[in-house]
Amino acid sequence: MSEKVMKHPGLNLGPTHGKDDEAAETMMFGFWVFMMSDAILFAMVFATYVTSVHATAGAPGPHDLYNIKSAFIETMLLLSSSFTFGMASLAMKYKKSTLRLIGWLAITLILGVSFLGFEAHDFISMIGKGGVPSRSGYLSAFFDLVPLHGLHVTVGCIWMVCLVGQIACYGIDRQVKMGIMRLALFWHFLDIVWIAIFSVVYLAGLT
Amino acid sequence: MTVHTSHDTDQSQRQQQERREFRSYLWGVGLALLLTLVPFALVYWGVMTRAALLIAIGAFALIQMIVHFRFFLHIGFKQKREDLQLILFSALLLIIMVAGTIWIMTSLAVRMAMPTQP
Numbered sequence: 001m002s003e004k005v006m007k008h009p010g011l012n013l014g015p016t017h018g019k020d021d022e023a024a025e026t027m028m029f030g031f032w033v034f035m036m037s038d039a040i041l042f043a044m045v046f047a048t049y050v051t052s053v054h055a056t057a058g059a060p061g062p063h064d065l066y067n068i069k070s071a072f073i074e075t076m077l078l079l080s081s082s083f084t085f086g087m088a089s090l091a092m093k094y095k096k097s098t099l100r101l102i103g104w105l106a107i108t109l110i111l112g113v114s115f116l117g118f119e120a121h122d123f124i125s126m127i128g129k130g131g132v133p134s135r136s137g138y139l140s141a142f143f144d145l146v147p148l149h150g151l152h153v154t155v156g157c158i159w160m161v162c163l164v165g166q167i168a169c170y171g172i173d174r175q176v177k178m179g180i181m182r183l184a185l186f187w188h189f190l191d192i193v194w195i196a197i198f199s200v201v202y203l204a205g206l207t
Numbered sequence: 208m209t210v211h212t213s214h215d216t217d218q219s220q221r222q223q224q225e226r227r228e229f230r231s232y233l234w235g236v237g238l239a240l241l242l243t244l245v246p247f248a249l250v251y252w253g254v255m256t257r258a259a260l261l262i263a264i265g266a267f268a269l270i271q272m273i274v275h276f277r278f279f280l281h282i283g284f285k286q287k288r289e290d291l292q293l294i295l296f297s298a299l300l301l302i303i304m305v306a307g308t309i310w311i312m313t314s315l316a317v318r319m320a321m322p323t324q325p
Contacts, residue, residue, distance in 0.1 A: 009291075029290065082239075094221070185280065191279070203264045
């Protein structure tokens with residue numbers, strides 16, 4: 001069964017949500033414009049990293065500083081959090097119980113926070129090995145790129161806590177639905193940026 | 208009577224759609240898992256030459272991004288025209304800027320005899 005043309009890119013609420021579905025059209029388009037400009041920002045920081053990856057100035061390089069196991073765990077955490085957020089989106093779209101929606105959001109939040117914990121641990125161990133941002137061009141570029149993604153994930157986590165608070169106060173009204181749909185796009189987008197990070201930074205750095 | 212049946216078909220269509228969308232997420236996570244495990248395994252056991260590894264990592268990353276766009280962000284050809292144009296034009300800008308930057312800076316590094324190899 002093919003659906004009608006989608007109102008906006010991403011999971012659509014569908015006609016059972018009535019006016020909320022129509023309100024989503026402009027809101028989601030606007031958020032996509034923001035996300036695409038954010039993608040350009042990330043792309044330029046990636047370009048900076050790639051062009052300065054050899055500028056180690058005698059300081060520790062990728063092989064001394066990266067840990068493939070830690071990068072793998074972070075990848076798995078973020079991938080599973082993308083899936084659990086998808087489940088939260090479906091719970092909202094098909095009007096399952098509020099508890100189910102909050103449960104999936106809570107699991108996503110836990111996965112996101114554990115990702116941040118592993119990442120912070122990585123940075124601390126890098127700094128312990130002498131890989132501080134001011135040491136070389138390569139390290140400046142690394143600490144520009146990877147923590148920028150971490151900052152996005154942090155903002156996403158804070159946003160998620162705010163949304164759960166809004167659900168508790170107001171129930172699942174239009175504002176909350178729009179919030180969850182935008183955060184879902186943002187969260188999946190951050191997972192796509194992470195694919196580029198683990199490939200370009202960690203895997204290519206460790207070859 | 209007729210109202211009742213149309214409501215029932217609506218209900219079953221919705222359930223069908225829900226199952227289809229759930230399966231789409233499952234496919235997405237399964238494919239993404241596979242496309243993550245392979246490059247990590249290749250790098251971990253170092254079974255190829257460096258150039259071949261880099262190409263493989265790039266290819267797997269690109270395919271995984273498409274998988275995420277398709278199954279998690281639900282981008283397909285059922286979009287409205289301007290939505291698809293937004294995404295494709297952003298991708299075009301992104302490719303021009305990144306490829307241009309890397310080209311210019313690598314050329315500069317070669318001409319200035321700066322280290323380009325680790």
